[in-house]
Amino acid sequence: MAYLKHIGKYFIMLGQVFKKPQKGRVFKEALFREFEELGIKSIGIVIFISFFIGGVIALQTALNIENPLIPKYLVGFATKRSVILEFAPTFCSIILAGKVGSYITSSIGSMRVSEQIDALEVMGINSLNYLVLPKVLATVFFYPFLVILAMFLGIFGGWVAGFTSSMFSEIDYTQGLQLDFNPFLVQYALIKTVLFAFLIATVPSYHGYYVKGGSIAVGKASTQAVVWTIILIVISNYFLTQMLLT
Amino acid sequence: MIIVDKLYKGFNGIQVLKGISTTFKPGKTSLIIGQSGSGKTVFLKSLIGLHLPESGTISFNGGINTEFTTEQKRQWRKEIGMVFQGSALFDSQTVQDNVMFPLKMFKKQSEEQMLERVNFVLKRVNLENSNSKFPAELSGGMQKRVAIARAIVMNPKYLFCDEPNSGLDPNTAILIDNLIQEITDEYKITTVINTHDMNSVMQIGDKIVFLKDGLKAWEGTNKEIFKTDNEAVVKFVYSSELFKKVRLTYLNETK
Numbered sequence: 001m002a003y004l005k006h007i008g009k010y011f012i013m014l015g016q017v018f019k020k021p022q023k024g025r026v027f028k029e030a031l032f033r034e035f036e037e038l039g040i041k042s043i044g045i046v047i048f049i050s051f052f053i054g055g056v057i058a059l060q061t062a063l064n065i066e067n068p069l070i071p072k073y074l075v076g077f078a079t080k081r082s083v084i085l086e087f088a089p090t091f092c093s094i095i096l097a098g099k100v101g102s103y104i105t106s107s108i109g110s111m112r113v114s115e116q117i118d119a120l121e122v123m124g125i126n127s128l129n130y131l132v133l134p135k136v137l138a139t140v141f142f143y144p145f146l147v148i149l150a151m152f153l154g155i156f157g158g159w160v161a162g163f164t165s166s167m168f169s170e171i172d173y174t175q176g177l178q179l180d181f182n183p184f185l186v187q188y189a190l191i192k193t194v195l196f197a198f199l200i201a202t203v204p205s206y207h208g209y210y211v212k213g214g215s216i217a218v219g220k221a222s223t224q225a226v227v228w229t230i231i232l233i234v235i236s237n238y239f240l241t242q243m244l245l246t
Numbered sequence: 247m248i249i250v251d252k253l254y255k256g257f258n259g260i261q262v263l264k265g266i267s268t269t270f271k272p273g274k275t276s277l278i279i280g281q282s283g284s285g286k287t288v289f290l291k292s293l294i295g296l297h298l299p300e301s302g303t304i305s306f307n308g309g310i311n312t313e314f315t316t317e318q319k320r321q322w323r324k325e326i327g328m329v330f331q332g333s334a335l336f337d338s339q340t341v342q343d344n345v346m347f348p349l350k351m352f353k354k355q356s357e358e359q360m361l362e363r364v365n366f367v368l369k370r371v372n373l374e375n376s377n378s379k380f381p382a383e384l385s386g387g388m389q390k391r392v393a394i395a396r397a398i399v400m401n402p403k404y405l406f407c408d409e410p411n412s413g414l415d416p417n418t419a420i421l422i423d424n425l426i427q428e429i430t431d432e433y434k435i436t437t438v439i440n441t442h443d444m445n446s447v448m449q450i451g452d453k454i455v456f457l458k459d460g461l462k463a464w465e466g467t468n469k470e471i472f473k474t475d476n477e478a479v480v481k482f483v484y485s486s487e488l489f490k491k492v493r494l495t496y497l498n499e500t501k
Contacts, residue, residue, distance in 0.1 A: 023351050115334040122294050123348050124323025 010206050016128040017136065017202070030134040038100050038135060038201075039142035043149070045099060046092055050083075050150035053091065054157025057082050062167040075168045076158070076176020081185070083154035088147045089189040090237050093196035096143065097229040101204040104135060105225040108208030109218035117209070128209065136201040143197035144190045151189070188244050195240065196233050203229045247271055248293065248404065248436055253302035255285075255292055262288045264460040265302065272403070273434040275427050275450045277441055280457035281482060286440045287408065289457065293438060294328055294406050306404065324352055327397030327435075329407040333389040335381040335396070341368070342377035345396045352400065367395040371425060387418035391425070398429055405430065407439040411446060419443060423450050444489055447471065456482070472496045 021027035061078045108131055111117050120127040155177065162168045207225035211217050248270040255263040262285045270276045278286050291297045293304060295311055303310045306322060314322055335344050342364055349360045368374060371391040381389055390410055397405055407426060411419035423443075427450045430437040439446065447454060451468035456479050464476045471483060472493050484490045 026350050110337070114332050114337075115330040116336055118291075118296055119328065119330060119334040119336075121296060122323070122326060122328045123351065124320055125351060 006206075009210065010202070013128055013132075013206055013209065014202065016126060017132045017205075019126060019129045019133075021129060021133065022125060026130075027134065030130065031137060034134040034138035035142060037103070038138045039146070042096055042100060042146060045095060046146050046150050047153055049095055050088065050092065050153040051157040051160075053087055054079065054083055054154030055161035056157075057087065057154070058158030058161045058173070059165060059167065062162070062165075072168045072172040073176035073179060075162065076173035077179045078176070079158040079173075080155055080177050080181075083158070084151055084185050084189055087154055088150040089192045089196065090233065092147055092150045093143070093193065093200065093233050094230055096146075097196075097200050097204075097233060098226050100139070100200055101226045101229045102222040104201065104204035105208040105211075105222040106218055108132075108205055109211040109221050110215075112209060112211050113214055113218060128205075132202065132205040132209070135205060136198060139197035139201040140194055143200075144193050147189060147193045151186070188240075191244065192237060192240050195236055199229055199232050199236070203232060247307060248438070249303075249305045250293070251303045251305070253289070253292060253304065254300045255288055255297055256300060262460050263292065263299075266457070266460075266462050267302075268455050268462060268465060270436050270438050270453070272436045273431060274452040275430050275437045275439065276453040276455065277439050277447055277451045278455050278457060279441060279447060279482070280463075284457040285460040286457055290406055290408055290438065290440045294326060295323075324348075324400055325403040327400065327402035327405045329390065329393045329397050329405070329410050331409040331412055333381070333386075333393040335389055335392055337381055339380075340377065341373070341379050341381070341384070341392050344381070344392060345399050348396065348400050363399060364395075367399045368392075370398070370429070371395045386413050387415075387422065390414065390418075390422050394422075394425060394429070398433070398435075401433065402435060405435045405437040407437070407441075409440055409442065411441065411443040416445065419445065420449070426450065444483060444486075447483065448492070472500075 058075055058079045062072075062075045065072075065074055108117075111131070117127045117131075120130060159170065159173055162173050163170060204222075204225035207221040207228070208218075211221040250266055250268050250270075253263050253266045254261070266289060278289060280286050288297060292299055298312065303312070305311070306325075309318065309322070311319075311322060336347065339347065342361075345364045345367060346360050349355060349363060353360065355363075364377070365374070368376065371394050373388060373391050373395065376384070376388065376392075381392070384392065394410075405426070410422050410426065414422065423446050426437060426439065429435065439450075441447065448468055451471070454464075454466060454468060454471055455462055456464040456476075458478050464474060464479045466474060471479065474480065484493050
């Protein structure tokens with residue numbers, strides 16, 4: 001029953017979030033602030049992780065296909081597929097759920113416990129719209145670009161791994177990358193990213209907005225928000241894959 | 247003028263406010279006092295519309311707040327200024343942005359006009375040259391003054407303060423009290439303050455409402471509170487030896 005209550009409350013919250021902003025100028029300022037906080041400031045971690053994970057995927061693949069009957073270009077092919085299909089959209093989203101999700105919950109939760117949200121409400125401001133909508137738009141519009149960046153860097157990381165380890169050649173790797181390229185797979189990854197971005201913005205916002213208590217409650221809410229966001233990303237990943245690829 | 251009529255409010259089956267009726271007049275500073283758990287905060291939050299009453303009405307200059315249309319509600323919100331217990335300043339914004347925020351949201355003014363108004367209210371609360379500071383860089387008293395500046399920047403008709411003196415040293419507390427009273431007199435605002443501070447009660451209480459267990463147990467002025475024989479009020483207000491002596495001296499002098 002408690003879960004149903006939360007689901008209902010979450011959708012009621014979304015009803016308040018998706019209303020016309022009260023003041024365009026203030027909304028624009030908030031939106032650009034969120035682009036910076038949630039998007040630009042996440043570029044570093046995405047670059048770092050995607051580069052090294054791409055390298056690891058390439059090395060692991062090379063190690064596992066030592067059979068002379070299997071062509072070496074499959075390393076490039078497998079790395080490309082793994083990075084585009086799963087690593088870039090799903091793994092990056094899980095990382096961002098941890099980084100950005102905890103930030104969203106703790107910032108909104110702190111505003112709740114320090115009565116800043118009450119102050120907005122007393123002024124007659126739709127606090128959910130003011131606080132959450134810029135976050136949703138910033139993540140939904142920015143994260144696809146982050147994921148495209150992660151795709152390129154993951155594949156580049158694999159290329160560098162081959163170059164430094166000499167386990168496969170540059171030519172083989174590039175040949176694998178060019179093999180059987182299906183643009184729909186990129187489209188599928190971006191569709192997933194948009195949904196994951198929406199979850200990354202809204203689930204932690206929900207946990208932060210309705211937090212009750214003090215700083216410990218905010219800490220617990222942050223943990224819960226990250227856990228639930230990851231669970232929802234994993235579940236929706238499964239269903240989206242089934243819907244779009246089978 | 248605010249007229250509260252038979253206000254009831256409860257949470258999860260526990261009745262917090264049990265039929266409170268009272269009136270708050272413009273240009274007067276009204277204080278709500280009472281022990282912790284007596285319903286003061288719920289009462290104040292009901293007045294500002296953060297809690298909806300279970301029954302009873304709160305009317306603002308004749309209009310009942312729960313019956314306002316969306317437009318009337320929007321207008322009413324603009325007429326309310328609120329100073330929260332912890333100041334509730336937006337951490338990520340400077341003093342100037344905090345005070346300018348309501349203007350940006352509701353006024354169609356140029357940046358210069360808004361800045362002029364911000365500087366005026368900041369000067370009014372003796373906080374010139376603090377525009378670019380962040381709330382974390384200010385002392386508790388300064389934060390309260392910024393909160394007051396933000397509350398009055400829209401020229402409100404009603405000012406509500408939740409424990410404006412909590413956590414402040416006695417000197418700063420008196421400064422805040424005086425500032426609120428001056429602003430109330432100057433702009434003829436209807437001011438309602440929740441407080442535990444007996445100095446405030448003696449000093450600025452044009453009207454005092456004493457709550458006990460969700461009921462209005464007593465109301466009167468800061469002169470009448472010296473003379474009351476209401477047991478609950480006497481026990482609460484004159485709990486310290488100092489205030490007992492103050493009361494005795496007052497009663498002896500006015501015999």
